[in-house]
Amino acid sequence: MQLNALNNISLELTRTTDLDALLNKIIEYAALIVKAEAASILLLDKKKNELYFKASLGKKSKEIKKYRVKVGEGIAGWVAEKGKSLIVNDVAEDKRWNKNIDSSTKFKTKSLICVPLILEKDIMGVMEVINKKDEEYFDKNDEEILNSFANQVVIAFRNANIIEDLNNYFIHITEILIQAMENESLGPKGHFMRLARLATQIGNKLGITGKDYNNLYYASLLHDIGKLKVSRKIDINFKEKDSFRLVQSEISLHPISLHPIIGANMLKQINLFKDMIPIVKHHHENYDGTGFPEGLSGEEIPLASRIISVVEDYTKIIYNTSIESPSENGKAFNKLFSLAGTKYDPKVIDALKEIIKT
Ligand SMILES: [Fe+2]
16 A cells, blocks of 8 residues: 555646645545645745745645745644654644644644655755544554655656746747847847747647646747858848748748758757657648648648748748838738748638737
8 A cells, every 4th residue: 555655646746847746645545545634745934934834634734825934833844943843742742833824824743753854955845744534543653654755756856846947048048049049130139939829828728728828829930040150141032022922942042041951950959849840840841732842732731830930921021121012011920821831831820810900
């Protein structure tokens, strides 16, 4: 039973990234195995030197969450201060016991085990089980079991910290890359952000959710990253031409046409970006198969790439300073819309039209 529970928790640790759900599961198993009425995980707020309830189980589990415990006060506070486990089978007899929370919640604590949560020599909180069932007493064996569960809690936090660090790294590295692209005049300030916002609005309309939604967002930000490695001069010359009027042979012969492949190769080096590689690689494919680099058509082209293709050209019209009158602008938009079914996926164009209307 005990081993089974610990195995289940270890498995959950590798599966779930939902820390709260995991902690609730851990205290649920802990209480079940040591036959306790209630259980809690309290974390240390270092600034205030107080413990607060992160997870709790039992009749007063919701009510208890508003309370805080000063380090050094009460039994939990003592364990957090000393970093030592404690078994107390009659709290009324223990001088460290602070009955304030019990009095307010009208819960009667009789016995408990409290163990510290220690992450790399730092106390990060405590875990406790309360009131042994069936008139029994908590013993050393229960304490050992609780310490095993406490280790699982610490691992869960360490994993959560790693995930947070990775996400943080991912977001900041993306920001740095966008800055580099903007500094290289690949787009005006804020261009890639606006482009990504419109792309995800379209994605939303087309039912893209979860991980795919995130991939669409980040791929939209970084789709032109390959241009950092293609000479800027080449790109500027290329931009001067009307991209709608370029014929296939002209595009495929042009060095700038390598930027989707170069970009995909750049992202290949970073594991976190791996799901975006096909999106970046195919953002210049045309719906009718006349695009580059592989001449994919229709549904063969990743949906996110089909969206970026439309959004990229749409934002080009918006930022084209040579277009002065609204009628010229209208003409450019109509030209873009008329390419639904040839250059662009018709349902992406429909979604864009709907967004523009609102
Ligand atoms: Fe591009």
